[in-house]
Amino acid sequence: MTLMRSLALALVLCAALALPRFAHAADPCQLEITANDQMQYDKQSLSVPASCTQVILTLHHAGKLPREAMGHNWVLVSGADYNAVANASMSAGLANEYVQPGDKRVIAHTKVVGGGQTTSVTFPTSGLKAGGDYRYLCTFPGHNALMHGTFKFG
Ligand code: ZN
Numbered sequence: 001m002t003l004m005r006s007l008a009l010a011l012v013l014c015a016a017l018a019l020p021r022f023a024h025a026a027d028p029c030q031l032e033i034t035a036n037d038q039m040q041y042d043k044q045s046l047s048v049p050a051s052c053t054q055v056i057l058t059l060h061h062a063g064k065l066p067r068e069a070m071g072h073n074w075v076l077v078s079g080a081d082y083n084a085v086a087n088a089s090m091s092a093g094l095a096n097e098y099v100q101p102g103d104k105r106v107i108a109h110t111k112v113v114g115g116g117q118t119t120s121v122t123f124p125t126s127g128l129k130a131g132g133d134y135r136y137l138c139t140f141p142g143h144n145a146l147m148h149g150t151f152k153f154g
Contacts, residue, residue: 028048028049028052029048029049029052029053029054029055029056030055030056030058031046031048031055031056031057031058032057032058032059032060033046033057033058033059033060033074034059034060034061034062035059035060035061035062035063035072035138035147036061036062036063037063037064037065037070037115038063039070039138039143039146039147040146040147041138041147041148041149043149044149044150045149045150045151045152046136046149046150046151046152047151047152047153048125048152048153049154050125050130050153050154052125052153053124053125053126054122054123054124054125055108055122055123055125056120056121056122057074057076057108057110057120057121057122057123058118058119058120059072059073059074059110059113059118059119059120060117060118061113061114061115061116061117061118062115062116063114063115063116064115064116065114065115066114066115067094067112067113067114067117068094068114069114070114070115070140071094071098071112071113071114071140072112072113072138072140072143072147073097073098073099073109073110073111073112073113073138073139073140074109074110074121074136074138075089075099075106075108075109075110075136075137075138075139076106076107076108076109076123076134076135076136076151077105077106077107077134077135077136077137078105078107078132078133078134078135079133079134079135080133081105082135082137082148084105085103085105085106085137085139086137086139086144088100088103089103089139090139090141090142092139094112097109097110097111097112098112098139098140098141099139107123107127107128107134108121108123109121109139112140125153128153129153129154130153130154131153131154132153132154134150134151134152134153135148135149135150135151136148136149136150136151137149
């Protein structure tokens with residue numbers, strides 16, 4: 001292999017490795033969280049700066065179990081509504097993504113995904129107060145005890 005070809009190959013490899021990370025770091029308004037078959041999120045807190053006018057949250061399910069057995073969603077609420085939404089959502093059913101239709105306390109939520117699936121939600125921050133008390137949880141029945149975290153805005 002010539003030196004030029006080696007250099008070209010090295011550059012291509014570098015670009016392939018580096019690009020996805022740069023794409024992430026470039027936008028602080030884009031969040032990612034991963035859930036698994038052990039009923040866990042990989043992050044206990046998420047934060048976005050107050051300069052974000054909207055947030056894009058992507059939820060990955062890194063497990064293998066189907067959504068009927070080990071489905072996960074990501075639901076954003078204020079701290080004051082956490083328990084009420086957790087209780088109300090359990091009975092909403094999988095067909096409603098385990099969120100009561102029209103529940104005004106739910107600030108944003110994703111669909112329920114199963115193993116190997118990814119989903120995302122885009123929501124405006126206009127209803128959020130900088131420094132407010134916000135939390136996220138998975139509302140699949142029985143999951144929120146383990147699957148929850150704090151969401152910082154600003
Ligand atoms: Zn879950």
